[in-house]
Structure formats: C-alpha cells, structure tokens
Amino acid sequence: MKDTDIKLNDTLRRWQAEQTPETKHMEHLNGRIRHAIRKGTRNPVPAPSGVGTPFAPFLGRLAYSALGMAAILTLLLVVHLREEEERTSNGHRPAFADSAQSLAALDGEVLAEAAMLFREMNASLADRLKWVAETDEDVQVATIDQDRPGGLPEEGPLVLVRTLVLSRPSSGGRWRSDWRAQVVTRAQEMVQVDLGGDAASLTIWTFPVNGEAVAVDSQLKLKGTLEIESSVSEILLSAHPAGIHTFFRDGREYRVMQVATVLANQRGQAI
Amino acid sequence: MNDNHLRIESDEELVERLRMGGQPELFDELIHRHLEKTRSMIYGIVLNHHDADDLVQEVFVRAYRGISRFRQKAKFSTWLYRIAVNTSRSFLKKRGRFVPVENEHIERHGIGGCGTHPLQSREKLDQIGAALAALSPSLRAAIVLTAIEGHGIAAAADIEGCAQATMYWRIHKARKILKSSLKEVLEQ
Numbered sequence: 001m002k003d004t005d006i007k008l009n010d011t012l013r014r015w016q017a018e019q020t021p022e023t024k025h026m027e028h029l030n031g032r033i034r035h036a037i038r039k040g041t042r043n044p045v046p047a048p049s050g051v052g053t054p055f056a057p058f059l060g061r062l063a064y065s066a067l068g069m070a071a072i073l074t075l076l077l078v079v080h081l082r083e084e085e086e087r088t089s090n091g092h093r094p095a096f097a098d099s100a101q102s103l104a105a106l107d108g109e110v111l112a113e114a115a116m117l118f119r120e121m122n123a124s125l126a127d128r129l130k131w132v133a134e135t136d137e138d139v140q141v142a143t144i145d146q147d148r149p150g151g152l153p154e155e156g157p158l159v160l161v162r163t164l165v166l167s168r169p170s171s172g173g174r175w176r177s178d179w180r181a182q183v184v185t186r187a188q189e190m191v192q193v194d195l196g197g198d199a200a201s202l203t204i205w206t207f208p209v210n211g212e213a214v215a216v217d218s219q220l221k222l223k224g225t226l227e228i229e230s231s232v233s234e235i236l237l238s239a240h241p242a243g244i245h246t247f248f249r250d251g252r253e254y255r256v257m258q259v260a261t262v263l264a265n266q267r268g269q270a271i
Numbered sequence: 272m273n274d275n276h277l278r279i280e281s282d283e284e285l286v287e288r289l290r291m292g293g294q295p296e297l298f299d300e301l302i303h304r305h306l307e308k309t310r311s312m313i314y315g316i317v318l319n320h321h322d323a324d325d326l327v328q329e330v331f332v333r334a335y336r337g338i339s340r341f342r343q344k345a346k347f348s349t350w351l352y353r354i355a356v357n358t359s360r361s362f363l364k365k366r367g368r369f370v371p372v373e374n375e376h377i378e379r380h381g382i383g384g385c386g387t388h389p390l391q392s393r394e395k396l397d398q399i400g401a402a403l404a405a406l407s408p409s410l411r412a413a414i415v416l417t418a419i420e421g422h423g424i425a426a427a428a429d430i431e432g433c434a435q436a437t438m439y440w441r442i443h444k445a446r447k448i449l450k451s452s453l454k455e456v457l458e459q
Contacts, residue, residue: 012414026306
C-alpha cells in the first residue's frame with residue numbers, strides 16, 4: 001500500500017472515531033432495538049431483497065452473438081467509412097451545438113488515466129480484466145473466466161467508449177449532461193453494464209477499424225426519470241463525438257451521444 | 272465445572288440455537304456484539320446520526336426476522352453487514368443522491384478547536400465529511416468497508432455482493448477522488 005493510501009486510511013479512521021456516539025447513546029440504541037424486536041416478533045417480514053442475490057448476471061450467450069456481429073460489421077465497415085469520408089469532405093457532417101461537442105469531448109488526460117487504471121488493474125488480475133464501466137453512480141468490472149474456452153484472448157487493443165445523454169429545451173439553448181457512462185474494454189468483448197433498475201442496462205461491443213475509427217454496437221436502456229431505449233450500430237471516427245439517437249419529450253430535446261477511441265494495447269503500447 | 276459455561280459461543284452457534292427455537296434473548300448477545308460496528312458502517316454511508324440510528328434498528332429487526340433464511344455458509348457478521356449496506360443504499364436511493372453532512376454530534380461533544388489532535392478541527396472534520404458525501408453511494412460504501420472498517424477486498428466484495436474486481440476498482444476510484452478533494456487535509 002502506498003504512503004498516501006495509508007495516510008488517507010488513517011485520516012478517515014480518525015474522522016470516523018470522532019463520529020462515534022457516547023456509550024450512553026449506544027446503550028439507549030441497544031435497548032430501542034431489543035424493544036423493537038420483541039414488539040414485532042409476531043409479524044415476520046421477508047428478508048431484504050439484496051441478501052443472497054448474485055450481483056451480476058451471466059453473460060455467456062452474448063459472447064456467441066458477438067462473433068456473429070463481428071462478421072457482419074466487418075463487411076459493413078468499409079462501405080460506411082467511405083460514406084462518412086464523403087460526408088466529411090463535402091462538409092455535411094451532422095452539426096451539433098458547441099456545448100454538446102464539448103460535453104462529449106475526450107481529453108488527453110482522461111484517456112491516459114483510463115489506460116493506466118486499466119493496465120494497473122489488469123496486471124493485478126493476471127491479465128484477466130475484460131472491461132470496466134463507470135457511470136455517474138457506480139463502477140462495474142468484468143473479468144475473463146479462468147476456464148474460458150480457448151484460454152485468454154491475444155493481447156489486443158483497448159477501446160474507450162463514452163456514452164452520454166444530453167438534453168436542452170426544445171426551443172434550443174445550452175446542452176446539459178443528464179447521464180453518462182464510460183467503458184474501457186478489450187476490443188470485441190461484449191460489455192453488459194447493469195444499471196440497477198428494472199431491465200436498465202448498457203450493452204456495448206466494439207471493433208477498431210484501421211486505427212481511424214471504431215465500430216460500436218450499443219444498446220442503452222434507462223428507466224425511471226430518464227427513460228430511454230436506444231439500439232444503434234455506428235462506426236465512429238476516433239475521438240469524434242457523434243449523436244446516435246435524438247428525441248423530444250416534455251418540452252426538451254434529448255440526444256444520446258457517443259465517442260470512442262482506441263487507447264493502446266494491454267501493455268500500454270500505442271497501436 | 273462444566274467447560275461449556277466458560278466457552279464463548281460463536282455468532283453462528285447462537286444463530287443455530289435461535290433457529291432451533293431459542294429465546295429472543297439469544298439475539299441480544301448478537302446485537303451487543305455487532306451494534307457498534309454496524310452503526311459505524313451505516314453512519315459512514317448515510318452520514319447522518321439520526322438516520323444511522325433508525326437504519327441500524329431496521330437492520331437488526333430485519334436480521335432477526337430473517338434469521339431462518341440465514342445460511343451457515345457465510346459468517347453471520349457478513350450476512351448482517353450485507354443487510355446493513357443494502358438497507359443504507361436503499362435508503363439513499365429513496366432520499367436521492369444528496370447527503371446532508373451534519374455536525375450535530377461534533378458540536379454536542381465540543382470537539383471543534385481543541386487543538387490536541389490533528390483532526391480535531393471542525394473545519395477538517397467538515398471537509399472530510401463533505402468529501403465522503405460527494406462520493407457515489409457505492410464508492411462510499413467501498414471506502415467505508417475497507418479503509419474505515421478494515422475489511423479486506425474479498426470480505427468487502429462479499430458484503431456488497433459484487434465481484435472482487437469490482438470492489439478493487441471502486442476502492443481505487445474512491446481513493447483517487449478523496450486524495451484530490453482532501454489534498455489540503457492530507458498535506459497537513
């Protein structure tokens with residue numbers, strides 16, 4: 001453990017010690033709990049929903065569909081890239097307000113940090129780290145099964161994909177970021193991020209194209225206040241944010257944006 | 272003298288006796304053993320003394336009522352702490368992300384400004400509380416379970432019901448954020 005980690009732990013432990021209530025308070029609380037238990041013993045309730053529930057679903061079957069998608073996408077890549085190139089050269093790229101672009105933009109520091117964190121953790125997991133996903137609320141990690149058929153994949157590129165939901169008043173104005181997720185994954189691995197709610201998830205599969213673009217197949221399902229269902233296969237020019245889904249609701253314009261780039265291989269070498 | 276009278280029963284033995292129809296008083300011993308740590312963990316996540324008291328009560332009541340579903344594969348403490356973390360996170364989800372950092376307890380104890388301890392400054396305590404409050408609930412739970420409560424990564428992952436790799440990453444991320452937000456405090 002680093003010295004700074006030790007100092008942080010020490011600081012946090014001392015802080016916690018300062019928050020500890022007096023013995024008298026704890027004795028009162030103890031009595032209160034015992035009283036509550038005796039009062040309610042005739043009315044049993046179910047155990048908390050989270051107890052004993054596996055955290056992550058098994059995603060094996062998605063890996064097979066990834067192989068099929070890889071073949072189809074490879075065929076589509078060349079055609080799409082040519083179309084993209086023509087649109088760009090003709091000045092017909094979709095134009096987004098500057099604020100939307102800047103909210104989705106990737107800077108060098110973010111890329112370097114993401115690559116470094118992935119490498120550090122991959123090393124600590126004996127090269128078994130598959131992907132890492134960060135949302136506003138959580139971090140999720142997937143590792144490669146020890147007994148995966150065919151063993152560990154060959155050392156390939158890492159891809160960073162950032163997905164954002166932006167919104168602004170329908171009449172126009174500045175965009176604001178309502179939700180975002182950043183995934184760093186080995187290329188061609190199926191990423192499925194559990195977003196907590198009922199069937200809320202983000203599924204991503206990537207395929208780098210000639211170092212200039214990344215094919216991204218993604219499905220975003222958000223529930224609750226921000227309800228979105230978006231399923232898109234796009235070829236994104238490296239580090240160029242693109243709008244992949246737009247809709248209007250309750251007087252606001254919503255745009256799902258995505259930006260992807262190849263980071264490096266697992267050893268940190270640029271490719 | 273019977274040796275059984277001298278031996279301290281483990282949590283799991285107490286639970287087994289309770290499941291076999293033992294009196295509720297057996298559970299009092301489990302409350303006594305785990306109240307302080309459970310409340311401390313809950314407080315670290317919800318950052319409010321009043322809420323921590325209510326939640327720790329809810330946790331023990333739930334544990335008592337669900338004791339028949341406790342599987343002896345896990346340690347009782349792990350099972351209990353998992354209920355505590357889940358209950359705290361459900362509470363925060365209902366309340367929303369905002370976590371009010373209170374200083375009522377600090378004021379009651381007159382700690383601020385004593386100057387006998389590097390942390391005994393109201394300002395520093397507030398800074399640390401605010402830095403913890405700024406973390407997402409899952410990052411905060413990760414740092415509370417490991418850095419503050421001293422659980423290892425495997426145990427913390429077990430309590431949270433997540434993969435060890437996920438716990439490792441959450442801790443890494445939480446440390447990074449805290450080192451940045453508490454830079455001044457840590458440099459002093």
